[in-house]
Amino acid sequence: MLAVAAIGTLSALTIVGRQTGHFNLSRLILDVTVGLVACGLILVLGRRPVQGALALAVLAAISPAATPPSTVGTLTVAQRRPLKLAILVALAGIAGHLVQWIWRPTQGLSLLWYVILDVAVHAALLSWGQWTQARRALLDSLRERALRAETEQGRRVAEARALERTKMAREMHDVLAHRLSLLATYAGALEYRPDSAPEKLSQAAGVIRTGVHQALDELREVISVLRDSEIDELPGGRPQPTFADLRGLVEESREAGTQITYDEAVTAPESLPPATGRTAYRVVQEGLTNARKHAAGRPVSVRVDGRPGGSLEIVLTNPGGNGVPLTPGNGTGLVGLTERVQLAGGTLNHGRTRGEFRLHASLPWPA
Incomplete structure (x- = not known):
C-alpha cells in the first residue's frame, strides 16, 4: 500500500x-x-x-x-x-x-524529443527489469545448488558412516567367530577329557573364562558402533592386525589344540601395504576358524608366500569334517571374506577337492 x-x-x-x-x-x-x-x-x-x-x-x-x-x-x-x-x-x-x-x-517539448525520451525511459525500464529477473534467477540457482550440495554432502556422509559401520561389523564378526571357536575347542576338551589332570582342567577353565570376557568386550564394542551415530575411529581405539601378527594368530590356535603346519616364504614382508597385510590376516583367521568349526581336531596346513611386484598367495587346507560343525554357522563369513578380498583387488577361491577343504587367496602386491 x-x-x-x-x-x-x-x-x-x-x-x-x-x-x-x-x-x-x-x-x-x-x-x-x-x-x-x-x-x-x-x-x-x-x-x-x-x-x-x-x-x-x-x-x-x-x-x-x-x-x-x-x-x-x-x-x-x-x-x-x-x-x-x-x-x-x-x-x-x-x-x-x-x-x-x-x-x-x-x-x-517537440514530438522528436518526446519520442526519444519516451523510448529511452521504456528501454531503461525494460533493461532494469530484465537485469533484476536475471539476478533473481541467478540467486535462486545458487541457492538451489547450495541446498543440493548440502543434501549431497549429507548423503555422502551417511553412506560413509554406513560403510564404516559395515566394515567394523565385519571386522568384529571375524574376531568374535575366531574367539568363540577357540572357546568351543577348549570346552570340547573339557567335555571329552574329564579325566585330565586337575591343573590342565584348571588351565582350560581359565582360558575359557578369559576368552568369554574378551568375547563380551568385543561384542559390546560392535554394539556400541552400530548404535552410535558418529564414527570417528575404530571402537575402543584398538589397533588393527597386520601381517606381522600372523604368527601370533597361528600360535594362539596351536595352544587351543589345533595341529597347524605353517610355512611362510615372503620376501621383504616389511614392504607389504598395511591394508594387504590386514586382509591376509583376516583370510588366515577365517580359514582357521572354519577349520575348527567343521574339522575339529584335524590338522591344518597354512602356506603364505609372495614378493613385491607380484602377489601374496595364501593357501589353507584341512581334511573334510564329519558334517557336524563344532559351532553353528551360515556361511556368511566366507561371503564377507570374499568381498573383503575383492575390495583389496584380489581373488578368493574355496571348496572341497579330493576329500579336503582348500582356501586360496591371491592379493596384489605392488612393487
Whole structure:
C-alpha cells in the first residue's frame, strides 16, 4: 500500500503540473478519474502483470495521470516475464504515451524529443527489469545448488558412516567367530577329557573364562558402533592386525589344540601395504576358524608366500569334517571374506577337492 500511495502522489503532481497555466475543469475531472483507476490497477499487477500493464498503457493514452502507474506496469512485466513479452508491453506503453502527446502535447517539448525520451525511459525500464529477473534467477540457482550440495554432502556422509559401520561389523564378526571357536575347542576338551589332570582342567577353565570376557568386550564394542551415530575411529581405539601378527594368530590356535603346519616364504614382508597385510590376516583367521568349526581336531596346513611386484598367495587346507560343525554357522563369513578380498583387488577361491577343504587367496602386491 505504501508503494501505491507513492505512485498516487506522483500522479497527483503530474495532474497539477499539467493544469498549471491553462485550467480545464473537464480535463481535471478526467485526469483525477484516470489517476484513481490507474492507481487501483497497480494492485492487479501482482497477479496479472501483462493485462494490468496493457490496461495502464491504454489509460496513459487518455491522461498523463496514468504515466507513473504505466511505467510501474512496464517495469513489473520486465521483472517477471520473458524478454519478448516484456518488449511487446514496453512498445504498448510507448504507443500509449505517443497518443497522449498527440491529443495533449507537452508545452516546450517537440514530438522528436518526446519520442526519444519516451523510448529511452521504456528501454531503461525494460533493461532494469530484465537485469533484476536475471539476478533473481541467478540467486535462486545458487541457492538451489547450495541446498543440493548440502543434501549431497549429507548423503555422502551417511553412506560413509554406513560403510564404516559395515566394515567394523565385519571386522568384529571375524574376531568374535575366531574367539568363540577357540572357546568351543577348549570346552570340547573339557567335555571329552574329564579325566585330565586337575591343573590342565584348571588351565582350560581359565582360558575359557578369559576368552568369554574378551568375547563380551568385543561384542559390546560392535554394539556400541552400530548404535552410535558418529564414527570417528575404530571402537575402543584398538589397533588393527597386520601381517606381522600372523604368527601370533597361528600360535594362539596351536595352544587351543589345533595341529597347524605353517610355512611362510615372503620376501621383504616389511614392504607389504598395511591394508594387504590386514586382509591376509583376516583370510588366515577365517580359514582357521572354519577349520575348527567343521574339522575339529584335524590338522591344518597354512602356506603364505609372495614378493613385491607380484602377489601374496595364501593357501589353507584341512581334511573334510564329519558334517557336524563344532559351532553353528551360515556361511556368511566366507561371503564377507570374499568381498573383503575383492575390495583389496584380489581373488578368493574355496571348496572341497579330493576329500579336503582348500582356501586360496591371491592379493596384489605392488612393487
